[in-house]
Amino acid sequence: MSRKTKIITIFLLVVCLMTAILIFGCTNEKVATRTDFALDTVITITLYGQSDEGLLKEPFEEIRALDKKLNVYSADSEISKINAAAGIAPVQVSQDTFDVIREGLLYSQESDGAFDITIGPLVDLWQIGTPKEGVIPSDTDIQAAKALVNYKKVQLNEGETSVYLEDSGMKLNLGAIAKGYIGDKVKDILLSKKIKNAVINLGGNVVLIGGKANKEPVVVGVEDPENQSQDRSQSNDSFLGVLKEMDNTIVTSGDYERYIIGPDGKAYHHILNPVTGYPAESGLHQVTVVTSESTRADALSTTFFVKGLDKSLEYIAKNEGVEAVFVTNDDRVVATEGLNDQFTFDSARLGSQYSFDFIIP
Numbered sequence: 271m272s273r274k275t276k277i278i279t280i281f282l283l284v285v286c287l288m289t290a291i292l293i294f295g296c297t298n299e300k301v302a303t304r305t306d307f308a309l310d311t312v313i314t315i316t317l318y319g320q321s322d323e324g325l326l327k328e329p330f331e332e333i334r335a336l337d338k339k340l341n342v343y344s345a346d347s348e349i350s351k352i353n354a355a356a357g358i359a360p361v362q363v364s365q366d367t368f369d370v371i372r373e374g375l376l377y378s379q380e381s382d383g384a385f386d387i388t389i390g391p392l393v394d395l396w397q398i399g400t401p402k403e404g405v406i407p408s409d410t411d412i413q414a415a416k417a418l419v420n421y422k423k424v425q426l427n428e429g430e431t432s433v434y435l436e437d438s439g440m441k442l443n444l445g446a447i448a449k450g451y452i453g454d455k456v457k458d459i460l461l462s463k464k465i466k467n468a469v470i471n472l473g474g475n476v477v478l479i480g481g482k483a484n485k486e487p488v489v490v491g492v493e494d495p496e497n498q499s500q501d502r503s504q505s506n507d508s509f510l511g512v513l514k515e516m517d518n519t520i521v522t523s524g525d526y527e528r529y530i531i532g533p534d535g536k537a538y539h540h541i542l543n544p545v546t547g548y549p550a551e552s553g554l555h556q557v558t559v560v561t562s563e564s565t566r567a568d569a570l571s572t573t574f575f576v577k578g579l580d581k582s583l584e585y586i587a588k589n590e591g592v593e594a595v596f597v598t599n600d601d602r603v604v605a606t607e608g609l610n611d612q613f614t615f616d617s618a619r620l621g622s623q624y625s626f627d628f629i630i631p
């Protein structure tokens with residue numbers, strides 16, 4: 271084994287351990303599970319009441335195939351081809367790529383552009399990666415990139431499954447929705463194989479099918495945004511609380527996931543406000559969305575992060591089947607009333623750090 275392979279293997283093992291405890295609870299039932307690195311993160315799929323790991327081959331193949339089409343950082347992805355042809359010509363794409371873009375545009379519309387899949391020029395300008403010292407772009411460059419962000423300038427041709435970006439320089443970036451879409455696709459594959467109980471964990475985007483085979487719910491830890499540096503392989507004590515769910519999908523967006531520290535000492539995170547061109551400052555530190563469809567959960571967690579607590583609660587009041595747990599910058603944890611039976615805040619450990627309430631949206 272080369273030194274590089276060794277380092278990657280050790281890294282994978284550590285991250286696997288961390289992922290394994292995100293979804294915890296002991297069980298004696300039969301389990302088939304597989305963990306792999308894809309989508310730039312650790313993916314674990316667990317089937318309960320099953321021991322045939324061969325069932326997991328196709329889901330992982332599908333994850334890689336979709337990543338190949340949707341990953342903006344690979345030059346031959348369909349998304350990169352659409353971006354390269356911006357202002358020049360429509361590009362014919364696969365049904366999957368067409369469908370994610372169509373759904374992404376619906377959420378862009380629904381959010382009035384707080385969520386915008388044409389955010390690419392701003393994402394590329396800011397280059398926000400893992401915590402490190404970063405360069406803050408000039409305001410002139412930010413304004414120029416911002417002017418290229420506009421989901422209304424994406425033309426879809428259903429008959430030809432083609433996509434056209436009207437202005438040269440426009441760029442799609444599906445970072446806020448692709449994992450959600452892929453989670454729903456994996457769920458469909460498992461359902462078509464008559465799987466009744468499973469957990470799909472795409473680096474923290476969790477999709478559940480039917481709870482455990484013994485009819486018990488799956489216990490999913492909700493991250494504590496202030497406790498990211500702890501070695502989570504040592505204990506389960508780093509969560510804000512837990513959700514007990516059977517069938518839903520659980521997706522979190524937070525400002526600690528990726529950020530750079532500017533020369534001013536301030537952290538600049540990766541969820542951008544298309545109106546200002548700067549990282550969103552809505553008063554939220556983290557938001558976790560619980561709903562039935564993973565594409566929706568992913569789009570909404572990003573949208574809610576940009577819009578802030580009050581506007582998100584207004585949305586939840588008007589839309590059935592969406593629940594959320596918010597963490598604000600002033601250390602409030604707020605869970606929507608619909609999660610009363612599902613969410614437990616770790617008040618014993620975190621009661622003095624955060625105030626916690628259930629709220630009727």
Ligand code: AMP
Pocket residue numbers: 384385386387389393443444445446447522523524527540541542543544568571572575576
């Ligand atoms: P998420 O972690 O799902 O909230 O997605 C964040 C990622 O989506 C970022 O790393 C960007 O690639 C992209 N992104 C950032 N801001 C936005 C936005 N306002 N609308 C849509 N995508 C965004």
Ligand code: MG
Pocket residue numbers: 445446447523567568569570571572
């Ligand atoms: Mg998202």
